[in-house]
Amino acid sequence: MRSTSMSLEPGFRGVICASFGDTGDTAGRDTGDRPKYDLHFTSANPESLAELRSALERSCVGARLVLAGPAIDVHAASAAAQECGMVDEEITLLPDENSPWVVFCGHCHVGTTTTGVHGSVEVPCQGCGIVLATTDHFSRRLGGYLGYAAHAEEA
Structure with a gap:
């Protein structure tokens, strides 16, 4: 339209x-x-x-x-x-600012749509299923925030 x-x-x-x-x-x-x-x-x-x-x-x-x-x-x-x-x-x-936003998985490079406060949300990756912690690092090229394995230190 x-x-x-x-x-x-x-x-x-x-x-x-x-x-x-x-x-x-x-x-x-x-x-x-x-x-x-x-x-x-x-x-x-x-x-x-x-x-x-x-x-x-x-x-x-x-x-x-x-x-x-x-x-x-x-x-x-x-x-x-x-x-x-x-x-x-x-x-x-x-x-x-209240709309959904994207977290990109640093492992499989798939974007996952989520809501909530940036930097304080953990989301399951829609690509590999790993639980992602979000960061404040925003990629203008990808249009989303970087996510990383939330509990990597426990593995």
Whole structure:
């Protein structure tokens, strides 16, 4: 699902505002006198990320990106934007802090979706089943937090 306030012309230098799910709304975001291009997706699935990449490919240096919604979607879209050549200074992240987030297993490299307070949650890995302790180390490339064997010292 997509909604736009204007058509995106090649060479666009304004602000691309992408929101995800029910919580991500950038419609009221003030962009000053810069043109604004609104996108809304239900989630950061392959189709929506392809559409975001397409919009970024039509934009020029100087374009900015605002991402809002569940943390999983916001970080996946940010990783896609960085693959397109955008840098951190061009991207504003507005994740819903109460939404689920991803823990990546350092053993099997599978992402496990969870909720709770970062750094204080233990979750079973959806890949290898090992109980993971979470860290505050966030991978922008993977869009999630690093997990490690919670009880490795007891093995």
